[in-house]
Amino acid sequence: MKDQLFATLDTTVRSLELPNGRQSVISDTVGFIRKLPTHLIASFRSTLAEAADADVLVHVVDCSHAAFREQIAVVHQTLEDLEIGEKSTLLVLNKSDAIAEDERNQLEIEYPNSILISAEKGLNLDVLLLTMQQAAERGSTTVSILIPYSEMNLLKTIYESGEIHSRIDGDDGSTIEITIPHDKKERFMRLCGVYVQK
Known part of the structure; x- marks a missing residue:
């Protein structure tokens, strides 16, 4: 596997069992990047168009990244441009173990409906799955x-x-x-x- 930015724009699809036993399909789209090269914009948007069919959008952000707030804004604007900005969306702040406790507390205030997790350490993944289940049931x-x-x-x-x-x-x-x-x-x-x- 090559470690290249946008070596592929393909969506990865996986099966996931929610806490209630319901089987769900997770589509992992390519990550967002600001100032995407022009020749990739159409492909990028077409992969994101799959989000229109989702029951719930799970927006995972690396909260240890210096520009994560800007990344959140770019995602939000792109979803608005695709006319799917009103979809039920869960904001998931990953790598919360990599930031200080006072920063985590600030994020909980700034993004009150978000879920702070650490995928690497398995922190709050149970909360994420339960919240995904509840969001899917509401939808x-x-x-x-x-x-x-x-x-x-x-x-x-x-x-x-x-x-x-x-x-x-x-x-x-x-x-x-x-x-x-x-x-x-x-x-x-x-x-x-x-x-x-x-």
Whole structure:
């Protein structure tokens, strides 16, 4: 593996189990840099466009870096430019073990909704996972639907719309319990809303 800045702009995707046992997919995009070379801007933005599909954005910042506040501002502005600045975002201040206690205390005041962690030492990773779980749950709706056998053509759409918790085939059709992210809910309800069980 080469140690070169932007040797690749590919997104790394990993599976992650949240504390409630829910399987999640984590997409790790390329890091931000100020004054990105012009020839990389389009590629950089296209990798970040994947963030539009996320239930939760987790913005990890090296809080021991001298210019981390500027980096936070650059990320925020880029997300605004991509029109996804309103997405649920967790600010994670990594390498908190590398700064003095009074600096950590100041960061907790300055960024009250942030999570201070040390990935290297495993500090507060449990808090991060729980907070990610809670944010994902706030950004979704769980419903039970009864799909008649005559409408089985909707199954592909249903399975692509969210996380399936159960499917029970009965006399009248398939009863499916599904958690749907809010950004997919409107389309889902338009196609399948008539089948939602009250």
